[in-house]
Amino acid sequence: MKKVAVIGYGGQGAWHCTQVLKSDVTELVGIYDIREERRAAAKDNGIFVYESNEAIFADKNVDIVVVATPNDVHEDLVVNALKSGHNVICEKPVALSVEEFDRMVEAQNESGKKLSVHQNRRWDVDFLATKSVIESGEIGEVLRVESRIHGSRGIPSDWRCHKEPGGGMILDWGVHLIDQMLQLITEKIVTVNCNTTHYTNEEVDDGFRLELGFQSGKTAYVEVGTYNFIAMPRFYMQCKEGSLHLSDWQQKAKVAKLTRWIEKDVTPVQNAAGITKTMAPRDHLTLDSYEIERPISDVHNFYRNFCAAIDGECEQLIKNCEVRRVLGVMEAAFKSAQDKQTLKVDI
Ligand code: NAD
Numbered sequence: 540m541k542k543v544a545v546i547g548y549g550g551q552g553a554w555h556c557t558q559v560l561k562s563d564v565t566e567l568v569g570i571y572d573i574r575e576e577r578r579a580a581a582k583d584n585g586i587f588v589y590e591s592n593e594a595i596f597a598d599k600n601v602d603i604v605v606v607a608t609p610n611d612v613h614e615d616l617v618v619n620a621l622k623s624g625h626n627v628i629c630e631k632p633v634a635l636s637v638e639e640f641d642r643m644v645e646a647q648n649e650s651g652k653k654l655s656v657h658q659n660r661r662w663d664v665d666f667l668a669t670k671s672v673i674e675s676g677e678i679g680e681v682l683r684v685e686s687r688i689h690g691s692r693g694i695p696s697d698w699r700c701h702k703e704p705g706g707g708m709i710l711d712w713g714v715h716l717i718d719q720m721l722q723l724i725t726e727k728i729v730t731v732n733c734n735t736t737h738y739t740n741e742e743v744d745d746g747f748r749l750e751l752g753f754q755s756g757k758t759a760y761v762e763v764g765t766y767n768f769i770a771m772p773r774f775y776m777q778c779k780e781g782s783l784h785l786s787d788w789q790q791k792a793k794v795a796k797l798t799r800w801i802e803k804d805v806t807p808v809q810n811a812a813g814i815t816k817t818m819a820p821r822d823h824l825t826l827d828s829y830e831i832e833r834p835i836s837d838v839h840n841f842y843r844n845f846c847a848a849i850d851g852e853c854e855q856l857i858k859n860c861e862v863r864r865v866l867g868v869m870e871a872a873f874k875s876a877q878d879k880q881t882l883k884v885d886i
Pocket of ligand 1: 547549550551573607711
């Protein structure tokens with residue numbers, strides 16, 4: 540069992556503590572938070588509280604330090620934890636720029652320890668269902684994937700609504716959805732276009748719309764909204780031989796597989812003020828429609844994998860080169876939104 544200490548006992552730090560306690564590969568040795576009330580909350584929950592972050596770094600008993608603080612303080616904590624001889628799990632987004640992440644990776648390489656980023660949404664069932672349809676090839680090669688997450692409550696009124704600590708939705712939710720997208724389409728990205736929304740917040744984006752162009756012509760769309768009172772589908776995908784529609788993470792994916800392209804006698808349908816053959820829906824003679832069972836997923840495999848990677852038994856599932864690519868896309872998204880231009884990129 541790997542001994543884990545958590546820095547930052549807020550929403551996500553407390554979540555890690557719960558998972559680390561439940562896990563079959565980790566045990567919780569303690570936490571530290573700069574806020575007195577959070578340290579008191581941890582004590583109330585029976586968790587050992589260190590005197591400082593430095594006290595965690597000095598504890599040779601600790602195998603893994605989890606960093607779960609606001610985004611702007613990740614770098615210092617990650618680098619210090621690595622330099623003091625600990626493996627590190629850092630919350631997403633690991634850094635505010637590629638440059639910052641490169642310094643973390645340099646510290647990792649010098650330390651001989653391991654750094655992983657908590658991209659836990661790779662275990663989301665909706666994402667796994669979409670991925671399984673791509674991998675099975677049952678509706679052919681991907682043409683376009685659209686991934687959206689829509690809420691209606693604006694940005695939480697904490698550090699997330701300010702620029703300096705790394706707030707805004709590109710950094711908060713975008714990092715998850717972009718990470719997932721680059722697992723679905725693994726080709727080189729050649730164009731990035733992004734625009735941000737500021738319906739509820741001037742300082743940082745409360746949503747964004749990001750279009751990615753890939754080398755072979757495949758495209759992807761990633762959208763995060765916090766001012767959507769009716770949500771659009773979580774995933775929508777067009778492939779060469781069918782389409783996928785997944786309304787939200789509670790639901791099964793619906794797949795429509797084309798079995799025959801040609802229909803001899805399409806009956807025109809009446810819609811609105813006219814008739815159309817082009818938009819006439821298909822029937823079972825040319826389309827096979829079915830649902831995909833929700834895949835089984837266990838987010839504890841994140842910890843299992845990292846602990847096994849520390850012991851040299853396997854590779855890390857969340858690879859630092861993948862994390863770096865996602866940060867590259869986010870940097871390009873910010874630039875595209877600021878310059879109001881589509882960027883040609885090589886990511
Ligand atoms: P939060 O504000 O609830 O908690 C952050 C805690 O860190 C606070 O209690 C704060 O006092 C403490 N802190 C700040 N600076 C510190 C320092 N130098 N040393 C020790 N403690 C310090 O925020 P949160 O929602 O828990 O988010 C924390 C991190 O977790 C962010 O990076 C966020 O993006 C990430 N997060 C990830 C997920 C996920 O699903 N992977 C979900 C939520 C948040």
